[in-house]
Every structure is written in C-alpha cells, then in structure tokens.
Amino acid sequence: xSHAPDLAGGNVQQKRKxxxxxxxxxxxxxxxxxxxxxxxxxxxxxxxxxxxxxxxALTCILQSELFNxxxxxxxxxxxxxxxxxxxxxxxxxxxxxxxxxRMSCVEGLNPVALCRMxxxxxxxxxxxxxxxxxxxHPHLIDDPKLAANVQQCMISDNQEGSIxxxxxxxxxxxxxxxxxxxxxxxxxxxxxxHDLRRMGYDKTPDIKMILPFLYRGSVINWIxxxxxxxxxxxxxxxxxxxxxxxxxxxxxxxxxxxxGYHEETPSLPDNSIGITVLADFPAKDDLVFMQLAxxxxxxxxxxxxxxxxxxxxxSREAECLAKELKKPS
Numbered sequence: 604x605s606h607a608p609d610l611a612g613g614n615v616q617q618k619r620k621x622x623x624x625x626x627x628x629x630x631x632x633x634x635x636x637x638x639x640x641x642x643x644x645x646x647x648x649x650x651x652x653x654x655x656x657x658x659x660a661l662t663c664i665l666q667s668e669l670f671n672x673x674x675x676x677x678x679x680x681x682x683x684x685x686x687x688x689x690x691x692x693x694x695x696x697x698x699x700x701x702x703x704x705r706m707s708c709v710e711g712l713n714p715v716a717l718c719r720m721x722x723x724x725x726x727x728x729x730x731x732x733x734x735x736x737x738x739x740h741p742h743l744i745d746d747p748k749l750a751a752n753v754q755q756c757m758i759s760d761n762q763e764g765s766i767x768x769x770x771x772x773x774x775x776x777x778x779x780x781x782x783x784x785x786x787x788x789x790x791x792x793x794x795x796x797h798d799l800r801r802m803g804y805d806k807t808p809d810i811k812m813i814l815p816f817l818y819r820g821s822v823i824n825w826i827x828x829x830x831x832x833x834x835x836x837x838x839x840x841x842x843x844x845x846x847x848x849x850x851x852x853x854x855x856x857x858x859x860x861x862x863g864y865h866e867e868t869p870s871l872p873d874n875s876i877g878i879t880v881l882a883d884f885p886a887k888d889d890l891v892f893m894q895l896a897x898x899x900x901x902x903x904x905x906x907x908x909x910x911x912x913x914x915x916x917x918s919r920e921a922e923c924l925a926k927e928l929k930k931p932s
Contacts, residue, residue, distance in 0.1 A: 618655060618656055618657040618658065618660075619655055619656050619657060619863070620657045620660060620862065620863025620864070620882045620883075621863055621864060621865075621866055621882060622656065622660070622863065622864075622865055622866060623866050624865065624866065624867060626653075626656075627664070627834070627865050630648070630653060630656075630661065630664055631664065631668055633647075633648065633652060634648070634664070634665055634668045634669070635668060635672070638708065638711070639708050640704070640707060640708060640714065640759060640760075641665060641669055641713060641760070641761055641762050642759060642760065642761040644665060645661065645662055645665055645761060648661040648665065649661055649662075657862055657863050659830075659832075659861075659862040660832045660862045660863045662761075662862075663831050663832035663862055664832055664834070665762075666762060667832075667834060667836075667837060669713065669762055670762075673713070673716065683710070683720055684720040684721065684723055684724035685724055687706065687710070687717060687720055687721045687724070688721050688724045688725055690706060691703070691706070691721060691749070691752075695748055695749070695752075700748070700751040700752050700754075700755050701752070701755055702752055703717060703718060703721070703752040703753070703755065703756050704752075704755060704756060704759055707756070713760055713762045713763050714755075714756035714757075714759050714760040714763075715738060715756055715757065715760045715762070715763035715764040716763060717756070718738060718752075718753050718756050718757075719734050719738065722734050722737050722738075722744075722753075725749075737753070738753065738757060738764060738765070739765050741753040741754045741757065771830075774830045775830045777830070778828050778829075778830040778861050779809055779828050781828075781861075781884075782809055782810060782826060782828040782859065782884065783795065783809075783810060785884040786810055786826070786884075789884075789887055789890060790892065791810075791812065791816065791890075791892075792812070792813040792814060793810040793811060793812050793813060794810065794811045794813060795809065795810055795811075796808075796809060798811075799811055804852075806845060806848045806849070806852075808825035808826065808827045808845075808849050808853070808856060809825075809826060809827055809828045810825065810826050811824065811825045811853060812824050812825065814892075814893055815854070815893070816890055816891060816892050816893070817890070817891035817892075818857065818879065818885050818889055818890060818891075819889050821855060821879060822854065822855050823855060823856055823857055823879070824853045824854040824855060824856050825849055825853050825854075825856035825857070826856060826857045826858075826859065827841075827845065827846065827849070827856065827857070827858045827859070828859055828861070829841070829858060829859065829860050829861065830861050830862065831860055831861070831862060832860060832862045832863055832864060832865075833858075833860035833863070833864030833865065833868045833880060833882075834864070834865045834868065835865050835867055835868055835871060838858075838860075838864070838865075838868045838871065838873075838880070839871070839873055841858065842873050842874075842876075842878065846858060846876075846878055847876065850876045850877045850878065854877060855877030855878070855879070856877065856878065856879070857878075857879045857880075857881055857885065858878060858879070858880055858881070859881050859882070859883065859884065860880065860881070860882055861882070861883070862882075863882050864880060864882060868880050
C-alpha cells in the first residue's frame with residue numbers, strides 16, 4: 604500500500620479505493636447485519652472496522668445498500684404507517700424528543716423515512732410534496748412534541764432529508780469543478796455541460812473534448828465525473844441511463860468514480876462500447892495530445908493569408924464597380 608508525505612514530514616497511509624469482491628461483500632454484510640442508525644453504522648465502518656478503506660467509498664456503499672433495502676420494503680409502508688402512529692401516540696409522554704429515533708433503531712428504518720410514514724398516516728396526506736414541506740419546516744406540525752421529534756430525525760439522518768440532499772449536491776458540484784480544473788491544468792480544451800446544452804444536446808457528459816486525446820492508446824472524447832463508488836450494479840445503471848448514449852453520440856470516453864470502484868467494474872463486458880473506468884483523473888504521462896507540425900502550421904498560415912488577400916481584392920473591385928454604376932451618366 605502506498606504512502607503519501609504529510610505536512611509534518613511523515614507518511615500518511617493512503618486509503619484504498621479499489622476493493623476486491625471479498626472485501627466489498629464483507630462491507631455489505633456488516634451494513635445489512637447492523638442494528639442501529641445509519642449514521643452510527645457509517646461511523647463504525649469508517650473508524651473501527653474498515654479504517655484502511657477510502658471513507659467516502661464506505662459512505663457510498665452504505666447509501667447504496669440502504670437504498671436497495673428500502674426499495675424492497677416499499678410495499679409495506681402503508682401497513683407500517685398505522686403501526687408506527689399507534690406506537691408513537693402510546694409512548695410519546697414516556698420519552699423525550701428522541702422517541703422517533705428510538706423507533707427508527709427498533710424498526711430498522713431511516714429516521715426521515717419513518718417520519719414520512721408517520722406523518723402520512725397522521726394527516727392522511729398522500730402527496731409527497733406536502734409531507735416534504737412538514738419535514739423541511741417541522742414548526743408547521745401542529746403537535747409540538749411530534750415537531751421536535753421530526754426535527755431531531757432530520758439532523759440525525761445521513762441518508763434522507765434536505766440536509767443530506769444539500770450535502771450530496773455540494774459534493775457532486777465540487778468534484779465536477781475538480782474535473783474541469785485538472786483538465787485545464789493538463790492542457791485539455793473542452794466544452795462543459797452548459798456549452799453542449801446551448802449547442803442543442805440533451806444528454807451531455809461533464810466535459811466533451813474539442814479535440815480528442817489518447818489515454819494509454821485509447822481515443823477519449825468525453826469524461827464523466829461521479830462523486831460516488833462504482834459498484835458493478837450501479838455502473839451498469841449508469842451505462843444504461845447515460846454512458847451508452849455518450850458513446851453513440853461522441854465516441855469512447857472515461858468515467859471517473861472519485862471514491863473508487865469494485866475491482867470487477869472496469870472489466871465488465873458492458874464497457875466494450877468504449878468506456879474506460881478510473882478512480883482519479885488520468886496521469887499526464889498517460890495522455891497524448893494531437894499537435895500540428897510547425898511546417899504544416901506555417902503552410903496553413905500562408906495559404907490563409909493568400910486566401911484572405913484574394914477575398915479583400917475581390918471585395919474592393921466590387922466596391923469600385925458599384926460606385927461607377929451610381930455615377931450619373
């Protein structure tokens with residue numbers, strides 16, 4: 604494992620980003636066997652059991668596993684709402700503002716997901732936007748104790764809610780900016796998403812090369828940034844939703860999973876359409892740029908000058924002829 608020098612002159616052990624199948628399975632087993640809040644599970648993963656793994660990789664794997672679990676239990680939500688509301692009403696005077704947090708641990712639910720079910724049942728509201736308004740502004744809930752419990756859930760949930768959504772959006776934008784900065788420093792000229800949309804494209808990569816370059820012998824036309832961990836299932840979903848259309852429209856390209864990937868992800872057969880998987884921006888030594896030879900450039904410049912002079916001459920002749928025609932006979 605490589606070491607990087609720190610500011611004090613010592614060595615800091617670099618966290619591993621590329622995980623073997625066995626280690627990835629052990630992480631998932633720990634998550635699925637954990638009884639408690641996701642935020643506590645994340646702390647245990649990062650600080651006790653997998654300390655040599657990139658922390659954000661663990662966060663992303665936790666998010667993916669809990670999302671898949673919640674999708675499998677979605678059909679039970681209507682039934683659970685009645686049960687959760689009944690438990691809350693029976694015990695709300697026995698505990699402080701952490702009753703819903705305790706219930707989340709017992710029920711194996713994210714705190715915000717539990718709040719959503721309970722509020723839907725209490726207020727008989729089915730529109731997600733109305734429930735989201737209660738979650739974002741708990742003071743609108745007419746039951747002060749319930750409002751305090753919901754507020755506590757919002758700040759204790761690292762998987763759902765407005766705070767979590769904001770954090771993920773900021774991280775995503777941070778790494779898109781990092782991609783553009785590194786590409787500029789490497790001497791790459793590119794269009795970004797805003798440029799491509801102005802040109803009429805709908806599905807756009809984060810950057811599209813103005814002039815393609817070679818990465819280890821492969822032509823690269825675009826780079827997509829993902830502030831995420833690239834497991835095989837998620838990567839196949841990204842190919843289906845985005846990368847396949849990029850390859851069809853622009854040709855081969857690179858996807859960067861900044862927090863690492865499963866060791867099998869780069870070798871999936873699905874990548875054969877022209878997808879290269881990386882965990883960081885490509886090293887400058889691996890990039891080859893197209894360059895015009897000086898002689899070709901000089902010849903091209905001379906030809907352009909001659910063509911421009913010829914056009915200017917024709918323009919002047921036309922202008923003189925027009926003046927002659929305008930003179931009175």
